[in-house]
Amino acid sequence: MRVVAKFGGTSLGSGDRIERAADSVADAVAAGHDIAVVASAMGSQTDELLDEISFDASDEDRAEIVSMGERTSVRMLKAALTSRGVDATFLEPGSEDWPVVTNERGEIDAEETQRRVDRLAETLDDTVPVITGFLAEDPAGNVTTLGRGGSDTTAMMLGKYLEADEVVIVTDVEGVMTGDPRVVEGARNVGSITVDELRNLSFRGAEVIAPSALVYKDESLGVRVVHYQHGDLLSGGTSVEGSFEHLIDMEEAPLSCLTIAGRAIRNRPGILAEVSETLSDAGINIDAVASGMDSLTYYVETSVAEEAEATLHDAVVEDESLSSVTVEDEIAVIRVTGGELPNQPGVIRSLVDPLAEAGINIHDLITSATSVAIFVAWADREETLDIVHEQF
Template sequence: MRVLAKFGGTSLGNGDRVNRAADSVAAAVENGHEVAVVASAMGSTTDFLLDAIAFEADEADRAEIVSMGERTSVRMLKAALGARGINAVFLEPGHPDWPVITNARGEVDVEETQRRAKALADQLDGVVPVITGFLAQDHAGNTTTLGRGGSDTTAVMLGNYMGADEVVIVTDVEGVMTGDPSVVEGARNVGEITVDELRNLSFRGAEVIAPSALSYKSGNLSVRVVHYQHGDLLTGGTSIEGQFENLIDLREEPLACLTVAGRAIRNRPGINAVLSTALKEADINVDAVASGMDSLTYYVDASVAERAETILHECVVEDETLSSVTVEHDVAVIRVTGGELPNQPGVIQQIVNPLAENHINVHDLITSATSVAMFVDWADREEALRIIQSEFSD
């Protein structure tokens, strides 16, 4: 099996942890696996170096300075592996076999990086390359960086391009947890999670794996997150399943839009639970929910709109916080889904402006880290779909 192991800064935070990392790599090699390693800067080295730049430095100088953390890590790991009889070589920008190349805009040159990564993969038999994470090199040979979370991006990208069977992210958390163990009791490890679920969590504060890295995960590439104390690269942790699918989808059946208004509804704890529970108990599925300063809106199947209105009206009558419920019929929803959406500045404008130019009114816009849902008149659905498809056809 071909494995790419990425060791985060915490997992290389001191000599004992470097030894633990080297032991896990050596064990995998001795069991007959091909292993490549991506290393982050040890501990908080990168933050220390950035804080130490108390002067005006251009981007080239900054990149060279902060690169010293990763450059030190790969030398430490290479030496530790050598002490265990493992034939290892460290790779950093400037090395003839360095794989990660960026273009003039600072973006990854996919074609050249793929070519170099494949050439590196062809050398894995009997050799463990230890590669600096986060860093890249432009076509002129200058050191560049991949931005925040760049070591994770390096790992998953090279795992993909090198034909790895699995990428193992070694970090200071026991995989993905059901909640923050420092806040909630009984938090436990999640054995599996999809890329869509994890990306939504990552963009909302979960520090497990950089969201940018997940864009490089293919369906046949396994990615796993393990704790550095686990000591085994091949078992445990959380497995990240699937890959991002770029999709523009028009819901085939119409929806009804039910809006409940109320005075300072946003300050009424549990009001959404009250209304949602009432719909649930009537076996009415909610397709989407939108909230305003003084309202909550529920999108349900048009076929159950009348029953849903009756149920929500009963809630309005019983709760003095609520004023009224109204229904809008024949609403369509178009969803744009894709792992790259968060990396596309102006993506909302790219959707809304063409619709406005064609006099199509957007009733609601609901976003997550990986999708945008537009609600329009049912009569406008086909034209809206055509416009959105043309915007994302490239």
């Protein structure tokens, strides 16, 4: 089996932890597996280096300085592997076999990186490459960085380009947990989680795998998250299932928009739950919901809009903080989900501007961590879909 093992800063935060990491790699090699290692800076060394740059440093100098954390880690881990009889070599920007290359804009040069990774793959039978995470090399040979969570990106990208069986993310959490164990009593490990679920959690603060790294996850690439104390690269932890692709989807049936107005809505704890529950009790599915300072908006299929209006009207009559409910029919929704969507500055404008130029009025726009839903008049749905396809 071919495995890319990424060790996070915490898992390399001391000599004992480096020893533990080396043991797990040596055991996997002894079992006959091809292993490539990606190493983060030890502990919080990168952040500490950044904090010390109090002067006006150029981008090139800054990248060279912060690269020292990863450069130290790969040397330490390579030496620990060698002491265990494992044939290992460390790779950093400037090395003859360095694989990760960016273009002039600082983006991954996929074609050149794939070419170099193919060459790296030929050596895996004989040696364990220990590769600096987070770092890359531009066409001129200068050190560049892959941004926050860049070591995860390095590992996932190498896993894809090496056609690895699995990427194992070794970190300081026991896989993905049902909640933060520092806050929630009884939090437990989740055996498996989908890429969609994990990306949404990651964009909302869960520090498991960097969201941008999961772009490289496809169906053929296994991904697991394990605790550094686990000691086994080949089992345990949380398995990340599926793939996260760029999807553009248009709801086939028209929707109706029901809006409840009320001056005191913003000051009513639980009002959204209470109103939504009335629709749930009536067996009405909510396609989307949005809230404003003085309103709640629900999108439901037009076929149940009349029943939904009557249900919400009863809620308005019973609650003095609500004043009225209105309905607008024949609404279409086009959703864009996944890929690099959350990492694209100006992505909302890239959708809104062409629609405005085409004279299409946007009825509503609802965003989440990994998707955008565009609501337009039903008559404009096909043209809107064509414009969204052109943008993505």
